[in-house]
Amino acid sequence: xxxxxxxxxxxxxxxxxxxxxxxxxxxxxxxxxxxxxxxxxxxxxxxxxxxxxxxxxxxxxxxxxxxxxxxxxxxxxxxxxxxx
Amino acid sequence: xxxxxxxxxxxxxxxxxxxxxxxxxxxxxxxxxxxxxxxxxxxxxxxxxxxxxxxxxxxxxxxxxxxxxxxxxxxxxxxxxxxxxxxxxxxxxxxxxxxxxxxxxxxxxxxxxxxxxxxxxxxxxxxxxxxxxxxxxxxxxxxxxxxxxxxx
Numbered sequence: 001x002x003x004x005x006x007x008x009x010x011x012x013x014x015x016x017x018x019x020x021x022x023x024x025x026x027x028x029x030x031x032x033x034x035x036x037x038x039x040x041x042x043x044x045x046x047x048x049x050x051x052x053x054x055x056x057x058x059x060x061x062x063x064x065x066x067x068x069x070x071x072x073x074x075x076x077x078x079x080x081x082x083x084x
Numbered sequence: 085x086x087x088x089x090x091x092x093x094x095x096x097x098x099x100x101x102x103x104x105x106x107x108x109x110x111x112x113x114x115x116x117x118x119x120x121x122x123x124x125x126x127x128x129x130x131x132x133x134x135x136x137x138x139x140x141x142x143x144x145x146x147x148x149x150x151x152x153x154x155x156x157x158x159x160x161x162x163x164x165x166x167x168x169x170x171x172x173x174x175x176x177x178x179x180x181x182x183x184x185x186x187x188x189x190x191x192x193x194x195x196x197x198x199x200x201x202x203x204x205x206x207x208x209x210x211x212x213x214x215x216x217x218x219x220x221x222x223x224x225x226x227x228x229x230x231x232x233x234x235x236x
Contacts, residue, residue, distance in 0.1 A: 012137050013207025014219035057205075060140040076137060082221025083134070083165060083206035084118045084177050084197065 003030040005069060007037060010076035018046045018077075028069070034058065035065040037075070054078070088153075088161040090145035092136055092206075097164050099178040106160040110182035112189035116197050118177040120170050128213040129172060136167045137205040148199045156192035158183040163196050165206060176208075 009024040018024060028040050034056045041050060055078040056063050062078065069075065089105075099117040106113055120132050145163070152161055162180040170176060179196045183189040211217040 010137070012205065013135050013209075013221065016135070057137075057140055060137075060143040074139070076140070078137070078140075078205060079207060079219070080221040081201075081203065081205055082208045082219070083204040084201040 004028060005030040005032050005071060007032070007069065007075055009037070009041070010074070012076065013079040013082070014048065015050075015077045015079050017048060018050075032069045033065065034063045034067045034069065037069060038065075041077075050077070088149045090149050090161070090163045091165075092138065092141055092167050093164050094167050097166055097175045097178045099175060099180065102162045102164065102178050103180040105162060106180060106182035110159045111184050112186045113180060113182045114186070114189040114193040116177075116179040116193050117175050118197070120172050120174050120176055122172045124210060127210075129210050130213055131172065131211045132170045132176065133209040133211065133217075134165075134167050134170070134176070135207045135209065136165075140205045141165075144203050144205060148196060148203065151199065152181075152192055152195055155195060156181075156183070157188050158192045161192070161196060163200060165200065165204060167206075 004027045007026050007028050009026065011018055011023055026040050028037050037056065038054060057076045057078050058067055058069065058073050060074065099115050103113050103115040120129070122129055149161055152158065158181050160182040165177045166175065177197070177200060179193050181189050181193040181196065183192060207219060207221055209217055209219050
């Protein structure tokens with residue numbers, strides 16, 4: 001029996017259409033990295049479809065694929081920005 | 085850099101007061117104001133909505149101030165970005181930079197607005213005259229259309 005990590009993924013911009021609320025709740029096998037989370041999100045076949053390598057922010061910083069995720073991390077999916 | 089200001093605003097931004105808030109002894113002040121335009125890619129825009137990731141924006145704004153200070157000898161930096169719903173003509177983003185001379189002030193103001201456009205986690209949704217709307221920024225994977233440009 002392996003552990004799993006409960007991850008709340010905050011959504012912004014066009015990704016708000018991925019869920020009825022402000023975030024997605026997913027279970028990721030632990031220990032988990034950013035790449036593991038992205039694989040779980042892809043497996044959900046979300047609409048609109050995510051890019052192959054969406055930007056994931058961990059604690060307000062864009063995170064590399066190999067970054068480990070912890071239970072207290074703030075995690076968000078970041079669409080291409082469009083300010084100004 | 086203690087007196088630099090960078091942040092999000094839910095209310096109207098007044099670029100003139102922003103420029104007036106810098107040290108009056110500086111020789112040069114450059115102000116840039118990005119406004120909501122009425123037509124984008126041939127479609128008539130009636131308003132914009134800006135979504136924002138507050139916590140990350142705070143981090144990115146601090147980075148932008150630090151990088152601007154590292155790259156340009158300026159006296160003061162002010163940058164504000166709107167959130168929420170804006171009508172055509174409203175100010176979406178304002179930058180005011182003060183420096184000893186015009187070259188530094190222009191260069192730094194340009195640096196700040198380009199960094200905001202490249203990095204600030206803000207997303208605009210355009211609403212059109214025909215009742216439709218769409219998120220701008222980048223291209224969704226199923227679409228090869230051009231990148232949207234709404235305001236600045």
